[in-house]
Amino acid sequence: MSETLPRAAVGACLDAMPRHAPATRRRGGVIDESAPVQTALVAAAVGILALLVVLPLLAVFTEALRRGVGHYLESFADADTQAAIRLTLMVAGIAVPLNLVFGLAAAWAITKFEFVGKSLLVTLIDVPFSVSPVVSGLVFVLLFGAQGVFGEWLAAHDVQIVFAVPGLVLATVFVTVPFVARELIPLMQEQGTSEEEAALTLGASGLRTFLSVTLPNVKWALLYGVLLCNARAMGEFGAVSVVSGHVRGLTNTMPLHVEILYNEYNFVAAFAVASLLAGLALVTLVAKSILEWRGGDQLERSRRI
Amino acid sequence: MAISSNGHAASEASGTVAIRTEGLAKAFGATAALAGVDLAVEAGELVALLGPSGSGKTTLLRVVAGLEQPTGGRIFFGGEDATFVPVQARRVGFVFQSYALFKHMTVAENIAYGLRVRPRRARPPRDAIRRRVGELLDLVQLAGLERRFPSQLSGGQRQRVALARALAVEPKVLLLDEPFGALDAQVRRDLRRWLRELHDRTGHTTLFVTHDQDEALELADRVAIMHRGRIEQVGTPDEIYDHPATAFVAGFVGDAVRLPAAAEAAGLRVGAHMIPSPVVAANGTRRDDGPAVLFVRPHDLVPVADHVHGIAVEIAAVRRAGSGHRAEVMLGHGLPPVDVVLPAGRTARRGDRIRVAFANLRVFPA
Numbered sequence: 109m110s111e112t113l114p115r116a117a118v119g120a121c122l123d124a125m126p127r128h129a130p131a132t133r134r135r136g137g138v139i140d141e142s143a144p145v146q147t148a149l150v151a152a153a154v155g156i157l158a159l160l161v162v163l164p165l166l167a168v169f170t171e172a173l174r175r176g177v178g179h180y181l182e183s184f185a186d187a188d189t190q191a192a193i194r195l196t197l198m199v200a201g202i203a204v205p206l207n208l209v210f211g212l213a214a215a216w217a218i219t220k221f222e223f224v225g226k227s228l229l230v231t232l233i234d235v236p237f238s239v240s241p242v243v244s245g246l247v248f249v250l251l252f253g254a255q256g257v258f259g260e261w262l263a264a265h266d267v268q269i270v271f272a273v274p275g276l277v278l279a280t281v282f283v284t285v286p287f288v289a290r291e292l293i294p295l296m297q298e299q300g301t302s303e304e305e306a307a308l309t310l311g312a313s314g315l316r317t318f319l320s321v322t323l324p325n326v327k328w329a330l331l332y333g334v335l336l337c338n339a340r341a342m343g344e345f346g347a348v349s350v351v352s353g354h355v356r357g358l359t360n361t362m363p364l365h366v367e368i369l370y371n372e373y374n375f376v377a378a379f380a381v382a383s384l385l386a387g388l389a390l391v392t393l394v395a396k397s398i399l400e401w402r403g404g405d406q407l408e409r410s411r412r413i
Numbered sequence: 414m415a416i417s418s419n420g421h422a423a424s425e426a427s428g429t430v431a432i433r434t435e436g437l438a439k440a441f442g443a444t445a446a447l448a449g450v451d452l453a454v455e456a457g458e459l460v461a462l463l464g465p466s467g468s469g470k471t472t473l474l475r476v477v478a479g480l481e482q483p484t485g486g487r488i489f490f491g492g493e494d495a496t497f498v499p500v501q502a503r504r505v506g507f508v509f510q511s512y513a514l515f516k517h518m519t520v521a522e523n524i525a526y527g528l529r530v531r532p533r534r535a536r537p538p539r540d541a542i543r544r545r546v547g548e549l550l551d552l553v554q555l556a557g558l559e560r561r562f563p564s565q566l567s568g569g570q571r572q573r574v575a576l577a578r579a580l581a582v583e584p585k586v587l588l589l590d591e592p593f594g595a596l597d598a599q600v601r602r603d604l605r606r607w608l609r610e611l612h613d614r615t616g617h618t619t620l621f622v623t624h625d626q627d628e629a630l631e632l633a634d635r636v637a638i639m640h641r642g643r644i645e646q647v648g649t650p651d652e653i654y655d656h657p658a659t660a661f662v663a664g665f666v667g668d669a670v671r672l673p674a675a676a677e678a679a680g681l682r683v684g685a686h687m688i689p690s691p692v693v694a695a696n697g698t699r700r701d702d703g704p705a706v707l708f709v710r711p712h713d714l715v716p717v718a719d720h721v722h723g724i725a726v727e728i729a730a731v732r733r734a735g736s737g738h739r740a741e742v743m744l745g746h747g748l749p750p751v752d753v754v755l756p757a758g759r760t761a762r763r764g765d766r767i768r769v770a771f772a773n774l775r776v777f778p779a
Contacts, residue, residue: 302513305480306575308500309507310527310582320530324517 146170148183168386172379183380191357192365192381199273199348199361200341203280207337211288216322218289218303219296233289236282245350248275271353276361279347284337291333292326299325328403335399339392343385416716431456431491431618432477432586438485439472439642445631446472448642449486454586456491459612459619464639465665466534471590472621473639477620478588490585506579506617510591512571520574521559522547527582536701540739549577558668569600576608589621593628601625626666627762632634633644638662660777663708670751672744674707681776683707684745686724688771696774697705711739711752713773716759722771728761 128298141149146318156188173180180369183189217223218230234245252269268354269275307317345363352359354368369378432454439447446469454460462470475481477488479500487496491751495503515523528537537545553573563571572592579587591607593601609632612619623629629636630650637647638661646658657663662669674730675682676752678692680689717723729750733739737757753769755761 214738300511302509302511303515306507306509306513306578307515307526307530308504309478309503310479310578311501311504312526312530313501318532320526321515324515 131185159299165386168379168382171375174379174384175376179376180380180383183377186377188357188360189365189377189381192360192362193384195273195276195358196314196342198361199276199280200338202277203284203341204334206277206281206336207284207288208330211292211333211337212286214289215296215326218293220301231291233286236285241344241346242350245279245347248278248282248351252278263306270351271355271359271361276348276349276359279351280341280344283344284340287337287340288330288333291336293327295326295329296322297384328399331394333401334405335392335395339389342388417554419449427778428487428539429456429491430454431458432620433489434473434477434486434491435481436486437476437488438711439469439476440484442693445642447476447486447655449731450642451645452637452647454618455749456618458617458620459632459634461633461636462620462622462639463626463629463636463666464624466624468639469642470545470639472626472642474588474590474620474622477586480507485732496658500502504582504585506576506582506584506587508572508579508587508592510594512563512568512575512595514571514578516563516572518562520550520555520561520563520566522579523563523574524549524581526578534663545581549581552615553577553646554607567600568596572596572604576611580615587617587619587621591624592620593625594623601628603634609633638665640665657708659774660706660708663775663777664706667710668752669708669775670749671711672709672748672751673706673779674705676702676705676776678702681707681774682707684743685747688724688746688774692771693774693776701778705776706779708775708777709751710715710773711754713775714742714751714753714769715755715772716755717768717770723768725766725768728763728765728767730763731755733760740767742767747762 143279172183184193214229214233218226249270251264252258252275254263254270258269269278303321304317307321308314343363344361345367347368348361349364352361352364354360354364358369360368362385366378366381366385369375369381427521430453432452434450434452437447437450438445443473448469450469450473452460452473459654462473472481476483480494483496487494489495490498490503507510515526518526521543525542528542528545531537542653546559547556548557553576555570555573555577557571558566563574566574568658585658593604595650596604605628621633630653633650635647635649636653638653639659646653646662648656648658653662657666672683676693677687678690680687681693682688707714724744727746728740729737729743730741732741734754738755738760740753740755742753753767761767
């Protein structure tokens with residue numbers, strides 16, 4: 109949940125700024141505040157951001173490099189750390205494509221068809237946003253764990269889900285379900301179905317229509333959703349922690365590994381792995397800005413037609 | 414005209430039926446959008462579907478296109494049953510009110526789309542597609558704009574691209590859904606004339622939906638008036654305007670005021686006045702006694718000079734209308750005012766009494 113709030117806030121700021129810029133530039137308007145008030149407001153915003161975002165981010169890198177670059181790089185030579193990185197990449201590599209397909213299918217169904225239970229489906233997509241990640245993890249333990257509903261059957265067939273990679277993937281998929289669908293639904297709703305209908309009357313097959321009309325129209329929103337989905341998939345802690353079992357080198361993802369290292373007072377290694385996650389966040393931010401700059405143009409155009 | 418569809422349309426001798434529907438019905442849940450529509454459109458004809466919103470005209474167009482499946486009845490294209498033919502195989506050119514241009518494609522790519530998506534053996538070679546796009550751009554007077562994106566065009570230009578895109582696949586019929594609905598009045602009028610010229614040149618069988626009666630009456634060879642999922646009347650603009658077949662058509666077409674009346678042996682009673690039987694017989698469509706409705710348009714009531722004939726009325730208001738004036742008069746207490754067009758050069762004042770006579774009487778059973 110925590111990741112969605114700043115995203116929405118930042119998005120709103122980015123959206124609002126260019127559109128309202130001409131209005132604020134007008135001098136003497138009723139919305140103009142006096143200079144001291146303006147300064148105070150800006151200072152407060154910058155101060156809070158610095159305290160809550162910039163300072164911790166700097167701390168991560170300072171701690172990681174406290175004993176020099178050599179020590180920093182040495183942390184990654186550890187086999188368990190490398191296993192954690194590989195596992196995180198693998199889980200995200202499975203969970204993100206799954207949610208890409210699911211998000212597209214769900215958005216398509218919700219926006220292009222009328223069916224019974226549509227609003228229920230929309231609500232269900234939001235469940236992972238409103239449920240604590242720990243609870244979502246716990247659900248899978250209760251379902252697939254040794255004492256769970258399907259536990260006996262799974263044990264009899266020698267299938268390990270909880271405390272193994274399938275459990276990590278399930279928990280990650282669950283937590284990241286809303287990202288792609290949420291990004292697509294409003295856009296596809298606004299675009300309606302007339303372009304698809306036009307393609308059909310021109311003789312295009314259903315698949316061709318999807319590939320040549322629907323997909324290009326949602327391209328940027330889809331990439332945006334995938335980016336956020338990926339960031340969350342790699343950074344997820346709570347749900348994954350419950351189903352992981354924290355087996356070093358086997359079921360430890362990067363966020364879990366950071367916690368273990370920290371609890372063992374191995375600060376440099378803990379912050380080194382944390383710096384990778386922080387780096388991922390920074391890359392995500394940059395990519396997000398590029399998408400907004402590049403795709404915003406197209407989305408803006410889509411609104412005018 | 415280098416457009417090959419020209420020959421296609423010409424080969425269908427005039428008088429053959431291009432589109433025919435039989436008892437076409439479409440229900441959305443419990444509401445019937447179409448309740449048994451029988452319509453025949455002849456090859457090369459330009460037919461308007463006119464009606465208030467919710468009358469089923471757009472649904473009819475979409476069912477003909479194959480974008481909606483009918484819940485009853487049949488559709489024939491040139492004698493062949495097309496009721497269950499999928500939309501892709503119907504060869505219809507559909508133009509949407511919202512243009513529905515492909516935003517991420519250039520004008521040229523939009524127009525070429527219908528040719529490019531054909532299966533390999535039916536697809537024209539690249540050069541042929543480019544030539545055809547060029548011809549169509551000339552036809553819709555947009556040559557030079559092929560590399561623009563839809564967002565860089567005006568509304569009228571967009572709708573012409575949409576038309577060119579629909580024509581590119583050499584459709585058997587052209588279906589236009591409120592094609593000028595989203596444009597401003599001046600552009601509408603220009604495009605209307607342009608479309609009529611284009612139709613006269615290319616001869617495509619065209620069915621178009623509109624809620625604008627001026628557009629329908631000016632543009633169409635025949636007009637079909639729709640109301641509550643049925644066709645009330647089909648006829649030439651003159652037939653529709655001068656001889657409305659039902660009370661709905663009489664009230665919907667023209668700037669008509671609806672007045673309650675009563676048919677009696679002596680004539681037609683309207684408010685405080687009695688229109689004598691001989692006058693009703695000469696004009697009217699109804700003779701049975703009983704409650705009736707009378708529809709009055711501005712030109713139906715004319716001032717008469719003498720002091721014997723006609724009805725004496727008092728002028729409630731005088732308004733300027735174009736080159737002359739219109740007077741509002743009351744035919745009876747509690748009745749809505751009706752307009753009388755005053756002869757050019759004649760003015761009147763509120764409170765003046767004049768005598769008027771009915772030039773036309775459109776009476777229907779209540």
